[in-house]
Amino acid sequence: MNREIIDINDCTILLEEASTDKTMVDSCFFDEPVIAIAFYGAGDVGLKVKYDNETKTFHHTKGMVLSFYADDRVEFEHHVSHEKPLQCLVIATTIKNLDKMPNGEGQFLEQFLSPLVHPQDHYVEGPVFNMSPEMFLLVEQFFNNKHEGHLKMMFYRSHMTALLSHYFGQLALQKVNEIKAPELEKIYLAQDILLSNLENPPSLTELAQRIGTNTNTLKKEFKAQFGVPVFKYLQNERLKKAYNLIKYEQKTVQETAWAVGYDSLGSFSNAFEKKFGYRPSQV
The missing domain is CATH 2.60.120.280 (Regulatory protein AraC)
Incomplete structure (x- = not known):
């Protein structure tokens, strides 16, 4: 501690x-x-x-x-x-x-x-x-x-x-951009679904259907609550998880890329560097 x-x-x-x-x-x-x-x-x-x-x-x-x-x-x-x-x-x-x-x-x-x-x-x-x-x-x-x-x-x-x-x-x-309570619950449900499926997330249409709303409402209210679009939020969460997998669980860069849903090692490394300012191999 x-x-x-x-x-x-x-x-x-x-x-x-x-x-x-x-x-x-x-x-x-x-x-x-x-x-x-x-x-x-x-x-x-x-x-x-x-x-x-x-x-x-x-x-x-x-x-x-x-x-x-x-x-x-x-x-x-x-x-x-x-x-x-x-x-x-x-x-x-x-x-x-x-x-x-x-x-x-x-x-x-x-x-x-x-x-x-x-x-x-x-x-x-x-x-x-x-x-x-x-x-x-x-x-x-x-x-x-x-x-x-x-x-x-x-x-x-x-x-x-x-x-x-x-x-x-x-x-x-x-x-x-105040959101009414029932709609806010749907947005948090969408967040839970994304966090539980980082490696294989649903499409925007599938996500909207699962929480009982339409894609336009989902996009608008998700950004109002979290400050970024749905899949920008998803990418941020993937990369934060990737950082922790490499730093704290000693995963290789390749293992980490697969674990957070990237098929291309190059795409993963480029996205990682854009967010953190250094390559995943430098963690």
Whole structure:
């Protein structure tokens, strides 16, 4: 279990990583009431939020953003296994520090996350959605940072600002393109289908039929929710899985290409380099 805590600009950044060959539970509490945004990386760890007699369970956390208010009576329980390692970045602040934040973050928190700024319970949950590819890449960079000392703090400060700007930007976009709850459930079902069939995904028409909508609605609402078209999202997920297969499971480039649905090694390597900036053989 690796846990790092960094204090920047009246905010606290918490970086947590854990992997295990067995199954373990990692519990986390906050010493004082906080407003926080949690960004979950590639691990897809299980999460339970417990307070009083309530329990909220999240089964698919890969790429998830969770905003919340929580006091010291709230427990965050991560269920870590070999298949589901933990990779979580939390940016947290307190209500009293909102006016001190240097880039207007406090105003955006009030605008988009007002229920968290004026909590009515021990745990108040804000919007939950999936990161855009740009946000996911920024989160990965936090965990891959190699800087030390003042350069490290400069890196964290700049990347925290960039990540929050993308986060509030996505909230603003969702506000404009608000999707009704029944349609949102269909979009998340489409996401689950894609993630379960990365190597052999359905066509756009088949996917629309399986979730009970038409292709135009699927394309429009999927992009509104995730910030990219359906098959751009699919490609991003394939390449993120490929990166983890090579880095953490020691798969060869050829094995990895087949595992994520690429028949051509050249096409896979070119797509990988375009996304990450280096060839899969350099991971």
